[in-house]
Amino acid sequence: xxxxxxxxxxxxxxxxxxxxxxxxxxxxxxxxxxxxxxxxxxxxxxxxxxxxxxxxxxxxxxxxxxxxxxxxxxxxxxxxxxxxxxxxxxxxxxxxxxxxxxxxxxxxxxxxxxxxxxxxxxxxxxxxxxxxxxxxxxxxxxxxxxxxxxxxxxxxxxxxxxxxxxxxxxxxxxxxxxxxxxxxxxxxxxxxxxxxxxxxxxxxxxxxxxxxxxxxxxxxxxxxxxxxxxxxxxxxxxxxxxxxxxxxxxxxxxxxxxxxxxxxxxxxxxxxxxxxxxx
Amino acid sequence: xxxxxxxxxxxxxxxxxxxxxxxxxxxxxxxxxxxxxxxxxxxxxxxxxxxxxxxxxxxxxxxxxxxxxxxxxxxxxxxxxxxxxxxxxxxxxxxxxxxxxxxxxxxxxxxxxxxxxxxxxxxxxxxxxxxxxxxxxxxxxxxxxxxxxxxxxxxxxxxxxxxxxxxxxxxxxxxxxxxxx
Ligand code: SF4
Numbered sequence: 001x002x003x004x005x006x007x008x009x010x011x012x013x014x015x016x017x018x019x020x021x022x023x024x025x026x027x028x029x030x031x032x033x034x035x036x037x038x039x040x041x042x043x044x045x046x047x048x049x050x051x052x053x054x055x056x057x058x059x060x061x062x063x064x065x066x067x068x069x070x071x072x073x074x075x076x077x078x079x080x081x082x083x084x085x086x087x088x089x090x091x092x093x094x095x096x097x098x099x100x101x102x103x104x105x106x107x108x109x110x111x112x113x114x115x116x117x118x119x120x121x122x123x124x125x126x127x128x129x130x131x132x133x134x135x136x137x138x139x140x141x142x143x144x145x146x147x148x149x150x151x152x153x154x155x156x157x158x159x160x161x162x163x164x165x166x167x168x169x170x171x172x173x174x175x176x177x178x179x180x181x182x183x184x185x186x187x188x189x190x191x192x193x194x195x196x197x198x199x200x201x202x203x204x205x206x207x208x209x210x211x212x213x214x215x216x217x218x219x220x221x222x223x224x225x226x227x228x229x230x231x232x233x234x235x236x237x238x239x240x241x242x243x244x245x246x247x248x249x250x251x252x253x254x255x256x257x258x259x260x261x262x263x264x265x266x267x268x269x270x271x272x273x274x275x276x277x278x279x
Numbered sequence: 280x281x282x283x284x285x286x287x288x289x290x291x292x293x294x295x296x297x298x299x300x301x302x303x304x305x306x307x308x309x310x311x312x313x314x315x316x317x318x319x320x321x322x323x324x325x326x327x328x329x330x331x332x333x334x335x336x337x338x339x340x341x342x343x344x345x346x347x348x349x350x351x352x353x354x355x356x357x358x359x360x361x362x363x364x365x366x367x368x369x370x371x372x373x374x375x376x377x378x379x380x381x382x383x384x385x386x387x388x389x390x391x392x393x394x395x396x397x398x399x400x401x402x403x404x405x406x407x408x409x410x411x412x413x414x415x416x417x418x419x420x421x422x423x424x425x426x427x428x429x430x431x432x433x434x435x436x437x438x439x440x441x442x443x444x445x446x447x448x449x450x451x452x453x454x455x456x457x458x459x460x
Contacts, residue, residue, distance in 0.1 A: 041458055043298065043440070047402055050438070054405035063407040064343045064353040104352060106343040106426055118425065147358050147381075147403065178451055180358050180381035182403035234459030238403060239382065240440065241454015271404045 002135040004084045004279055006091035009139070012277060013095025016141045017072060018103035020273040021064040024055040027211045028247075028272045035184055035237075035244040044242030048184065051237075051270055066271040069105040070143035072096040072125035075207060077138040080131060089127055097121040108146065128200070137279040140207050148181035148269040154199050157261040166191065166263050167226060173265050174230050174246070179239020182269035184247045186210060187230065189222075190264040193254040202266035205250035207274060219251040226251075247272075285376075286334035292375050293395050295441045297448035301399065303437040307336040307378070309430040311357060314421050315365035322368045329420040330429060333373030338401070339380075341426040342410070351416040351432070355406030356380040359398070363387045370394040378439055382451050391445050399439035400450075412437045 029052065036048040058065040074092050100107055100122035109123065110116040153173060157165050170187065190201025214220040226249045236242020247270070256262060283291065285305035295301070308330050310318070318328055339359055343352030359379030366377070366387055375396045380403040391397060401409060415433035422428050442450045
């Protein structure tokens with residue numbers, strides 16, 4: 001048994017959110033640099049270069065990359081040999097509260113979807129917990145902006161729709177979103193499971209590193225083909241037209257019912273902020 | 280690159296074309312959903328606006344809190360389509376330029392032609408860079424709305440891209456058409 005202090009979790013969550021909001025991961029910057037080289041539209045290239053300039057400036061001056069510092073999404077992977085005392089959700093929320101109030105981040109959460117009163121400290125976070133064997137304790141955080149999340153969806157396709165149906169759904173979704181989710185985007189695709197499982201798969205897909213590819217050959221093939229097909233849509237950086245609409249497609253799958261083909265699309269903007277650590 | 284100073288010259292605004300890049304200097308006002316709603320309610324009741332929008336510019340933004348020593352926090356554009364229902368009453372007050380991101384309704388595009396106004400895009404997510412061009416920021420009204428309050432910004436060389444012009448051109452449509460394969 002390994003004991004984890006919840007105060008340590010709170011402190012980590014706080015520093016990880018501030019860090020995530022100010023420092024874009026290196027591999028995202030590399031993907032943007034590559035996109036700038038490949039973009040055929042001069043205005044599109046100018047836009048990507050301005051995004052890169054922004055991300056570097058944010059890093060240098062310790063400023064949030066984007067004013068939408070998002071809803072706090074937290075994934076905890078907890079080994080069954082780990083013990084802690086107290087309320088893990090509260091420990092996470094306290095970290096989020098401290099990050100957003102002391103770290104000059106924007107508070108974008110309302111207490112109720114219908115009365116829409118701001119909670120003023122960006123809590124509550126959205127916390128997902130995954131249990132694994134062993135004594136691991138891993139924290140993944142992502143501040144998720146509203147612009148790209150709003151362009152996401154879940155759709156229950158039928159088996160007859162197949163790969164073609166999935167592709168059409170993704171292409172239509174990205175095309176209709178246009179410039180709204182701040183392209184170049186990353187597409188997280190969850191296929192299989194059921195309604196809520198597919199949404200979770202899509203979110204987990206976005207927590208993958210931007211430069212990895214799926215170990216599953218069927219998923220990997222779909223990732224590669226969709227990336228190419230999305231970039232043929234012409235949407236381009238910020239929707240102004242161009243050949244770089246998408247930086248990466250991530251496909252996660254799960255077994256499903258003989259009658260269904262659930263598909264969830266989670267769109268991530270170029271401000272792909274994500275940090276992880278192990279305690 | 281075209282230079283624009285505010286209050287704007289309506290003639291110059293009419294000549295802007297989709298795809299032009301501009302640098303704005305002068306005063307711009309911020310406003311998002313909640314502030315727009317209140318402004319339109321005032322107008323409906325026949326009351327005066329708390330800001331002079333004649334030949335003015337509104338920027339759809341809700342910045343992060345300013346760090347010590349900075350005029351404003353990170354301040355990139357928010358999606359504009361949510362402000363479409365509020366556009367016409369403000370255009371009637373002489374508003375000429377709106378800055379945000381993303382596409383908007385057909386009806387909104389027609390309003391721009393009718394009122395000789397334009398819609399510009401700032402680069403979504405380039406919020407730290409944009410904040411460098413904002414030299415001063417003060418709350419004008421609706422302080423209770425926090426980041427959504429109406430702020431008066433003084434900007435220098437604020438970069439934006441003409442997205443819908445007053446002649447009915449749409450940069451999104453033109454650009455996508457050109458690069459679609
Ligand atoms: S979609 Fe992303 S980059 Fe664009 S404003 Fe929202 S959080 Fe920022």
